[in-house]
Amino acid sequence: MIKLNQISVRHGAHTLLDSASATIFPGHKVGLVGANGSGKSSLFAVLRGELATDTGDVDIPKAWALAHMAQYIKALDQSAIDFVLDGDEAFRAAELAVTKAESKTDQSDIDHAMAIASAHEALEAAGGYQAHARAARLLAGLGFSAEQFDAPIASFSGGWRIRLSLAKALMCPSDLLLLDEPTNHLDLETVTWLEGWLKHYPGTLVVISHDRDFLDAVADTIIHIEHLKLHTYKGDYTNFEKQRAERLSQQQAAYVKQQQTMAHMQQFIDRFRAKASKAKAAQSRLKALSRLEAIAPAHLDSPFDFEFATPPKVANPLVHLDDVALGYGEHRVIDSISISLAPGDRIGLLGLNGAGKSTLIKAIAGELPPLSGRLSHARGLNVGYFAQHQIEQLNELENAIWHIARLDEQMETKASEQMIRDFLGGFDFSGDLATSAAGNYSGGEKARLVLALLVRQKPNLLLLDEPTNHLDLEMRHALTVALQTFEGAVIVVSHDRHLLNNSVDQFWLIHQGHLNVFDGDLNDYRAQIKERDTSTETSSGTANSKKQRRQEKANQRNQLKPLQNKLKSLSARIEKLSQLRQTQDDALADPDLYHNPDRADEVALMIEKRGLTQTELESAETEWMETAEALEAAGGDAAA
Numbered sequence: 001m002i003k004l005n006q007i008s009v010r011h012g013a014h015t016l017l018d019s020a021s022a023t024i025f026p027g028h029k030v031g032l033v034g035a036n037g038s039g040k041s042s043l044f045a046v047l048r049g050e051l052a053t054d055t056g057d058v059d060i061p062k063a064w065a066l067a068h069m070a071q072y073i074k075a076l077d078q079s080a081i082d083f084v085l086d087g088d089e090a091f092r093a094a095e096l097a098v099t100k101a102e103s104k105t106d107q108s109d110i111d112h113a114m115a116i117a118s119a120h121e122a123l124e125a126a127g128g129y130q131a132h133a134r135a136a137r138l139l140a141g142l143g144f145s146a147e148q149f150d151a152p153i154a155s156f157s158g159g160w161r162i163r164l165s166l167a168k169a170l171m172c173p174s175d176l177l178l179l180d181e182p183t184n185h186l187d188l189e190t191v192t193w194l195e196g197w198l199k200h201y202p203g204t205l206v207v208i209s210h211d212r213d214f215l216d217a218v219a220d221t222i223i224h225i226e227h228l229k230l231h232t233y234k235g236d237y238t239n240f241e242k243q244r245a246e247r248l249s250q251q252q253a254a255y256v257k258q259q260q261t262m263a264h265m266q267q268f269i270d271r272f273r274a275k276a277s278k279a280k281a282a283q284s285r286l287k288a289l290s291r292l293e294a295i296a297p298a299h300l301d302s303p304f305d306f307e308f309a310t311p312p313k314v315a316n317p318l319v320h321l322d323d324v325a326l327g328y329g330e331h332r333v334i335d336s337i338s339i340s341l342a343p344g345d346r347i348g349l350l351g352l353n354g355a356g357k358s359t360l361i362k363a364i365a366g367e368l369p370p371l372s373g374r375l376s377h378a379r380g381l382n383v384g385y386f387a388q389h390q391i392e393q394l395n396e397l398e399n400a401i402w403h404i405a406r407l408d409e410q411m412e413t414k415a416s417e418q419m420i421r422d423f424l425g426g427f428d429f430s431g432d433l434a435t436s437a438a439g440n441y442s443g444g445e446k447a448r449l450v451l452a453l454l455v456r457q458k459p460n461l462l463l464l465d466e467p468t469n470h471l472d473l474e475m476r477h478a479l480t481v482a483l484q485t486f487e488g489a490v491i492v493v494s495h496d497r498h499l500l501n502n503s504v505d506q507f508w509l510i511h512q513g514h515l516n517v518f519d520g521d522l523n524d525y526r527a528q529i530k531e532r533d534t535s536t537e538t539s540s541g542t543a544n545s546k547k548q549r550r551q552e553k554a555n556q557r558n559q560l561k562p563l564q565n566k567l568k569s570l571s572a573r574i575e576k577l578s579q580l581r582q583t584q585d586d587a588l589a590d591p592d593l594y595h596n597p598d599r600a601d602e603v604a605l606m607i608e609k610r611g612l613t614q615t616e617l618e619s620a621e622t623e624w625m626e627t628a629e630a631l632e633a634a635g636g637d638a639a640a
Contacts, residue, residue, distance in 0.1 A: 001025050002047070002176070002204070004230065007056030009042050016042050018228040019056065024221075026175075029198065029205040031215040031237060034225030035303075036444040036472040040208045043225070044068070044178050047206070060176070067172035069179050073161040075154035080144065083153055083164055084135040087171030094119070094126040127173075138167040141193045142186070143353060159185035170197065179207040183214050184469055187353040188495055188522075189529050210473050212237045213497035304478035306426035306452075308486040311460035315378040316342050318461055318489055319364055324373030326359050332371060333359045337515050339508070343460070347491045348500045350518055350525055351510035357493045360510065361387070361465045364491065384459030386467045391446045396439030400429045400449050403438070407456055427452045428475075443470035451479065460488040468496045497522055563627055570624040577617040584610040 002024040009017040016039030024030055032040050045051035046058055048068055060066075067087070076083070086092060101119040123129070139149055142163045153161060162185045169177065183191050195217040198205060209215055215222070215237035222233040222240035233240040317340035324337040333356040341347070341364075349357040362368040363375060365385040377383075394403065404420045415423075424434050427448045438446060447470040454462070462483075468476050476499065483490060483503040494500055500522060507518040507525070518525065588606055 001061075003057070003059040005057045005059070007046070007053040007058060009039060009046060009051070010054050011039075011042060015228060017225070017230070020225075020228065020230040021056075022223055022230040022232055024204060024206065024223075026204055027202065028221050029201075029219050030207070030221045030223055031219035031240075032206055032208045032223050032225070033210075033215070033237070033240075033473055035474055036442060038225040040225060041180060044180060044206075044208065047176070047178060064175035065173065066176045066178070067169045067174035068177070069162075069169040069182060070165045071162070071180060073153060073165055077152045077154060079150045079152060080139060080156070080164055081132070081135050081149040084138060084167045084171050085131060087168035088126075088131060088173060090126045090173065091123075091128050091131045094123040094128050098123050135167070135171055138170050141190070141197065142167050143190045163190075166194075175203045177201060177203055177205045179205070179209075181208055181210070183209060183211045183495060186495055188350065188497070188525070189352055191495055192526055192529055210468065210471060210476055211496055211498070212241075212473065212476075213501075302474045302478060303428040304426060304475050306423075306455055306478065307482050308455055308462075308488070309458045311458055311486075311488040312380060312382065314343060314380045314382075314460050318343055318345075318378050318381055320374075320376050321370075322374040322376075324363070324375050325371040326356065326363050326368065327371050328359075332513065334510060334515055335513050337373070339515065339517075341461070341489055341491070343489055344487070345489045346504045346506065347489075348504035348507045349491060349493045349510065350507050355510040356513070356515075357510055358387070358465050360515070361385070361463050361491065361493060364461075365463050381461060382457065382459045383461045383463060384454045384457050385463045385465075386450060386454055387463075387465040388469070390450045391443070391470075394438045394446055394449060397437055399435045399437055400424050400452070401434050403449060403453060404456060407453055411457070423456070424452060444472060444475070447471055448475060455482070462486065462488060462490045462492075464490065464492045464494070466494055467492070468494060468499060567624065567627050570620055570627060574617065574620050574624060577613060577620060581610065581613045581617060584613060 004020065004022045004024075006019045006021055007017055008015070008019055032043065034040050042051060046053060047060065048066065073083075098116070098119040101115040104115065127134070136146075136149060140146070144160075144163070148156075153164065156164065166179070166182050169179065182194060186194065191211070191214060195214065198207075198218045205218070207215075207218065217236075219236050220234075222235070222237055224231045224233065224240065224244070233243050235243075319341040321337045321339050325332050325335045326337070327333040337360075349360065351357050359368065363370060365383055366377070367385075398406075401417060401420050401424065404424060405415075405417075408415055408420075421430070421434060424430070429445075429449070429452070433445070438449065441449065447467070451467065467479065471479065476496065480499050480502045483499075490503065492500060492504055507520070507522075509516055509518040509525075520528075584606065588603075588610060
């Protein structure tokens with residue numbers, strides 16, 4: 001096991017950990033979380049032996065082999081697969097021993113033959129004859145095509161080099177695996193593959209990640225860096241939030257803020273319930289919102305507090321694409337797009353890396369003209385566009401206050417420096433940070449400044465292309481909450497499933513050069529990915545096995561029928577109660593009702609009946625969610 005006993009770690013004059021302790025047991029999968037700058041990467045450096053603690057002891061079994069994911073790879077001429085094979089040092093050593101044994105000429109034939117045989121035995125013991133196949137599987141799982149295996153590292157972009165670094169770390173037969181933000185440059189399909197790989201990893205895993213769904217899928221323990229200490233929680237990230245929420249909600253000092261936060265969240269959930277359709281993505285979002293409400297107290301001490309202003313109204317459709325083709329030069333990425341975006345639409349874009357998600361976002365933002373077809377914007381459309389190149393376009397010589405003031409000038413609005421400071425405070429730009437040059441900001445701080453500029457623009461259409469890549473968990477949560485109350489339209493590209501589940505109602509899928517509305521939620525999409533991966537295997541089954549599968553499906557349908565019938569009954573009941581509540585609200589909104597003192601008893605009775613309807617509706621919705629979850633757990637479809 002790993003024991004961290006009363007360790008203190010400093011970075012310059014800044015203390016990161018002070019007399020902190022934690023124990024990591026063999027085989028456990030630990031998610032290391034905490035705000036940006038709290039010391040997560042420094043703790044990794046301590047575990048790798050690259051950084052000494054100022055005080056305390058770090059005990060890691062000496063026999064343990066350690067693998068970690070490098071964050072930077074040089075532009076080498078070495079091929080991708082050779083680079084990944086270097087991750088298995090035992091294999092490389094055995095391979096070198098074979099080469100040396102075979103090249104020796106100063107031995108007798110018998111000694112030479114024995115030396116070669118011995119070297120090959122060592123190579124076999126090191127798994128050398130399966131090494132290339134293992135490296136190829138890792139590369140394929142991380143999205144590389146067979147043609148790319150022999151391509152030089154220098155030919156890959158920074159994001160794909162990070163994938164190579166991850167593959168090299170996974171290639172190493174390790175007892176301790178350290179992964180720092182492994183999902184940052186991965187698409188949803190690859191994240192799903194990585195989750196499966198890590199679940200079967202036999203060693204001890206410690207992973208830094210700001211993707212809570214990834215942590216839920218992989219981690220069985222969470223270590224939270226907070227107030228210079230290491231706090232250990234059993235379970236996945238969702239359980240950590242609940243445990244922390246319970247602890248914080250018990251603190252009297254936080255009670256008032258907690259009630260305000262919960263009331264704000266409840267107000268939004270009630271509004272969404274009134275408008276939510278029976279579409280599966282919308283129902284999934286309703287369930288996710290209820291879960292988010294339960295963990296709201298876990299974020300009471302968040303330094304982030306911002307929301308989008310009510311956007312100006314604009315005509316419908318906001319954007320219309322008529323037989324549009326998109327691409328670059330002669331290369332067409334997406335063809336025959338005919339689709340419209342209406343005010344209030346909340347769209348998540350799905351598809352493999354390179355499918356064209358960012359291309360579509362650029363076109364809608366007006367940064368990429370169509371190759372053919374017609375793309376039109378409604379008059380008065382104000383687009384807020386977040387992409388990685390916006391971060392690169394910040395003026396690195398100027399500070400956060402300057403950036404906001406310059407935007408205000410362009411929008412012909414005026415605000416005092418104190419008003420700008422108050423606004424930036426919601427994004428945790430306060431004190432010296434607000435007046436420091438942007439060139440000194442971390443990646444996360446630059447991303448927060450771009451988001452602050454985005455909010456300041458008061459857009460009625462948000463285009464978000466991987467907005468969470470540099471954000472820590474607290475800022476991701478704040479962005480998710482802000483998006484929920486945003487009244488404009490949203491299109492999001494993100495591998496952060498928590499953000500997608502809580503901020504979009506519908507998905508568009510880009511696949512093989514075409515864009516279509518995806519009829520389902522993220523669970524359906526993951527199931528489709530798995531079905532796609534196993535389609536070859538299933539197609540080779542015999543007639544008997546097909547008959548058996550049909551029988552099994554029939555049996556499953558019979559077992560699911562009671563749950564499906566109950567779900568339909570509850571849906572009808574919820575719809576009826578929602579209509580009744582709306583009727584009661586309309587009646588209570590009549591101002592004449594309160595001008596006649598003789599009607600006081602009548603008003604009290606109406607309010608009481610409205611309360612009973614609300615209670616009954618909440619009970620029905622809770623029962624619907626529980627039934628839907630039971631149905632999905634049994635392999636059914638809550639939207640069927």
